[in-house]
Amino acid sequence: MAGELKLKELSKKQDLFTHGHRMCAGCGAPTLVKMVLLATEYPIIASNATGCLEVSSCISEYTAWKIPWIHSAFENAAATISGVETMYRALKKKGKIQRDIKFIAFGGDGGTYDIGLQSLSGAMERGHDMLYICYDNGAYMNTGIQRSSATPRGADTTTSPVGSVIPGKTQRRKDLTRIMASHNIPYAAQASPSHWLDLMKKVRKALDANGPTFMNIISPCNRGWRSKTDDSIALSRLAVETCYWPLYEIENGVTKVTFKPKEKKPLVEFLRPQGRFKHLFAPENEALLKQLEADVDTEWQRLLKESVDKEKK
Numbered sequence: 055m056a057g058e059l060k061l062k063e064l065s066k067k068q069d070l071f072t073h074g075h076r077m078c079a080g081c082g083a084p085t086l087v088k089m090v091l092l093a094t095e096y097p098i099i100a101s102n103a104t105g106c107l108e109v110s111s112c113i114s115e116y117t118a119w120k121i122p123w124i125h126s127a128f129e130n131a132a133a134t135i136s137g138v139e140t141m142y143r144a145l146k147k148k149g150k151i152q153r154d155i156k157f158i159a160f161g162g163d164g165g166t167y168d169i170g171l172q173s174l175s176g177a178m179e180r181g182h183d184m185l186y187i188c189y190d191n192g193a194y195m196n197t198g199i200q201r202s203s204a205t206p207r208g209a210d211t212t213t214s215p216v217g218s219v220i221p222g223k224t225q226r227r228k229d230l231t232r233i234m235a236s237h238n239i240p241y242a243a244q245a246s247p248s249h250w251l252d253l254m255k256k257v258r259k260a261l262d263a264n265g266p267t268f269m270n271i272i273s274p275c276n277r278g279w280r281s282k283t284d285d286s287i288a289l290s291r292l293a294v295e296t297c298y299w300p301l302y303e304i305e306n307g308v309t310k311v312t313f314k315p316k317e318k319k320p321l322v323e324f325l326r327p328q329g330r331f332k333h334l335f336a337p338e339n340e341a342l343l344k345q346l347e348a349d350v351d352t353e354w355q356r357l358l359k360e361s362v363d364k365e366k367k
């Protein structure tokens with residue numbers, strides 16, 4: 055039986071992702087990993103795709119992980135953990151393991167939306183009992199801020215550079231959460247470290263679903279977003295309150311928005327503190343800014359229409 059998700063209770067639990075890692079100060083990823091591991095009382099085995107979280111948390115011969123953890127190649131964190139889960143089931147059947155163990159794969163947006171998508175799709179379709187967590191910072195940060203299919207329209211990255219040719223990334227971002235839900239998995243959700251209780255409840259639901267589940271968690275990166283190191287949680291909150299990053303879940307095909315801002319904040323409040331969007335405030339890029347606002351509004355309206363508890367505002 056899992057304990058209550060109360061700060062007093064949680065503060066007594068062992069931190070399973072410890073200090074001493076080399077992630078940048080203010081990076082969202084270690085914070086959300088701590089939350090994920092604090093949320094569960096199952097023993098966890100994790101795989102981790104190559105990326106900032108992986109290279110900075112396990113520098114030979116040290117590790118920040120206090121759980122069994124496997125570094126996968128960039129493209130196959132889902133396949134790796136699905137193999138481990140299969141072995142676990144086989145050993146359990148033979149009576150060689152008695153405990154209930156849960157399996158989590160972590161990957162950045164490059165490793166999840168792009169290069170690991172085939173491996174992830176396969177693992178979800180095969181129906182493994184595993185949770186895949188994408189920490190979405192909106193670019194390939196570890197190798198120098200290259201655009202991914204999660205990068206928002208208009209963002210300045212090293213492979214969508216603002217200049218005389220393009221005004222940042224010209225394409226709309228991929229909606230991976232919906233793509234994963236379309237695998238007819240029991241649980242898919244979006245979360246943010248700013249809303250820790252919502253995030254932790256979703257982790258518990260996902261791990262208790264006894265099937266393939268997916269969570270997409272926004273993960274501020276002050277290097278790539280060109281924002282202040284102490285602004286990460288505030289920015290992830292603004293992402294939610296402007297509806298850039300809606301908090302919702304799709305449980306057995308039923309969509310529910312889990313947080314509705316009392317008043318939706320203007321998108322510019324999320325964009326303005328980030329250097330990657332600075333050019334959007336120049337008069338010549340007004341149309342692009344409007345397009346980005348329209349992308350966010352369209353998706354938010356669609357979610358509200360689909361959400362089961364429409365009456366709560």
Ligand SMILES: Cc1ncc(C[n+]2csc(CCOP(=O)(O)OP(=O)(O)O)c2C)c(N)n1
Pocket residue numbers: 104105106107127128129161162163164165166191193194195196197202
């Ligand atoms: C097949 C392969 N291609 C490229 C790389 C180089 N590489 C290592 S980490 C990385 C970027 C990872 O981006 P993302 O998954 O978004 O995670 P982040 O670094 O942002 O945490 C790349 C391109 C690799 N390790 N393997």
Ligand code: SF4
Pocket residue numbers: 076077078080081082083106107110191195196274275276277278
């Ligand atoms: S570059 Fe970004 S994602 Fe990588 S450790 Fe630094 S803040 Fe985190």
